[in-house]
Amino acid sequence: MATEFVHPLASGINPCLTLQLMKVYEQWRGDAFALEAKRVENDLGALRHGCEAIANAKDWREFNSGSQSVMSDYCKATTRLWQEGFEAVMRHQGALGEALSGAMKTWQSTWTGEFEKAGAMTPATMPLWFKRLSMPTAFAQLANLQGDGSVQAGKRSRDGDHLSA
Known part of the structure; x- marks a missing residue:
């Protein structure tokens, strides 16, 4: 009596993996859109403040100090956005790693479970590759x-x- 072996990748043993990957993708996409909206808001704010600095400047000294403060604020806000982006990437990379790790554990238990069942086989019913070992x-x-x-x-x-x- 031969034990039928089911290939874990072909049979859909882990249908939750697709759902987990889609969930991670949707969260990642939502964070990317939120960061993009913050970036556009930051750029428009810097442009507005730059225009105000130019309009309110009475001499070159005020123009210079106004443009420096606008650039300083813009660089700080942009750096903060980069940090948020890196945090989101790390968070989603961890979630992706957990999803793939869970899938690999499921596949491994499927493989070892089938081999444990196959361990009770007689030498006549062993696969040829196993006999060669x-x-x-x-x-x-x-x-x-x-x-x-x-x-x-x-x-x-x-x-x-x-x-x-």
Whole structure:
């Protein structure tokens, strides 16, 4: 009686993975849109403040100090947006890693579960690739047996693993 082996990738063993990946993608996309909206708001604010600084400047000194403060505020806000973006990327990368890790654990348990069931098979029902794994030990056992089934008590030769009489 052969145990039927089900391939975990082809049979849809883990249908939750697709849903988890879609959830992570939607959260990632929502954060990206929110950061983009903040960036546009930041750029428009800097442009507005720059126009006010130019309009209110009475001499070059006021123009220079106004434009420097606008650029300083703009750089601080942009740096803050970059930090928020990196935090979002790290958060979503962790969520993606957890989803893939869970899928791999499910697939691993599926594989090992099937191999545990297959462990009770007789040698005649083992797959060919598994039989080939155990061939070297089978040949060594056959070389030690004599025609009457008793174990040969011989010495190994210097040239190899062959038994000498």
